Amino acid sequence: MLNETANKKISNAVETSQEGENGRITSNGYRLVTVEDLKRDAETIAMLQAANATMKALGYTEHGQRHAGLVGNIAQNVLEHLGYDQRTYQLGNVAGYLHDIGNAIHRQNHALSGSLMAWGILKRMNMSPQECALVMNAIGNHEEERGTATTAISAAVIIGDKADVHRSRVQNPRMEDFDIHDRVNYAAKRSFVRVHPEEKIIALELEIDTYYAAVIEYFEIFLSRMTMMRQACEFLGCKYQLIINDTQFA
Numbered sequence: 413m414l415n416e417t418a419n420k421k422i423s424n425a426v427e428t429s430q431e432g433e434n435g436r437i438t439s440n441g442y443r444l445v446t447v448e449d450l451k452r453d454a455e456t457i458a459m460l461q462a463a464n465a466t467m468k469a470l471g472y473t474e475h476g477q478r479h480a481g482l483v484g485n486i487a488q489n490v491l492e493h494l495g496y497d498q499r500t501y502q503l504g505n506v507a508g509y510l511h512d513i514g515n516a517i518h519r520q521n522h523a524l525s526g527s528l529m530a531w532g533i534l535k536r537m538n539m540s541p542q543e544c545a546l547v548m549n550a551i552g553n554h555e556e557e558r559g560t561a562t563t564a565i566s567a568a569v570i571i572g573d574k575a576d577v578h579r580s581r582v583q584n585p586r587m588e589d590f591d592i593h594d595r596v597n598y599a600a601k602r603s604f605v606r607v608h609p610e611e612k613i614i615a616l617e618l619e620i621d622t623y624y625a626a627v628i629e630y631f632e633i634f635l636s637r638m639t640m641m642r643q644a645c646e647f648l649g650c651k652y653q654l655i656i657n658d659t660q661f662a
């Protein structure tokens with residue numbers, strides 16, 4: 413289970429790689445691009461900043477480098493804790509980091525546009541076509557409206573994305589203008605994805621300050637997110653658990 417065949421293939425690429433002038437190169441001449449490469453890449457930085465500027469202007473929560481980095485880290489952690497090989501979790505981090513760059517073009521269909529934008533960036537960096545396809549698929553499937561996890565990497569990116577509910581995402585400077593998304597995010601003082609590999613459980617632990625939002629409001633706005641996260645956890649062979657203020661809801 414856990415897509416062992418696909419993992420093995422990626423592992424082989426790692427095993428036969430060697431350190432070149434521009435990072436690790438596979439026997440096929442492709443480069444093992446990592447999230448660190450992207451964090452230094454001017455084009456990626458510009459696109460993420462543009463994506464966040466657009467979202468901020470539209471009144472959305474933060475969708476820039478902070479969200480990108482966090483989603484990538486969570487995706488990597490989930491895969492690492494579940495025992496996936498190094499290259500698989502590195503690709504989870506890459507896909508997580510790039511998943512929202514499509515917002516630089518438009519909020520609508522940003523998963524699709526972001527996937528194609530990522531292709532351009534990763535091809536330029538000489539990532540192999542097979543790895544590009546995995547990353548593009550994960551980015552293209554992260555939206556609630558039309559996304560489904562069909563690979564471990566896409567499942568991990570969905571989990572990272574849907575778990576990022578936090579006070580630090582609120583960009584609206586005026587609390588009196590907060591909408592329900594701002595209030596629920598502001599109320600979330602802590603959010604943490606805990607993987608229990610033995611029990612096959614992935615838990616989203618939230619601490620919500622009910623002065624700013626009632627727990628029911630979280631469910632009101634995030635029902636589709638929770639459904640998507642559950643599907644992603646089940647794809648990884650795990651049960652999804654939601655724990656809010658120490659009470660288990662799912």
Ligand SMILES: [Fe+2]
Pocket residue numbers: 511512522554555
């Ligand atoms: Fe998104």
Ligand SMILES: [Fe+2]
Pocket residue numbers: 479483511512573
């Ligand atoms: Fe996102």
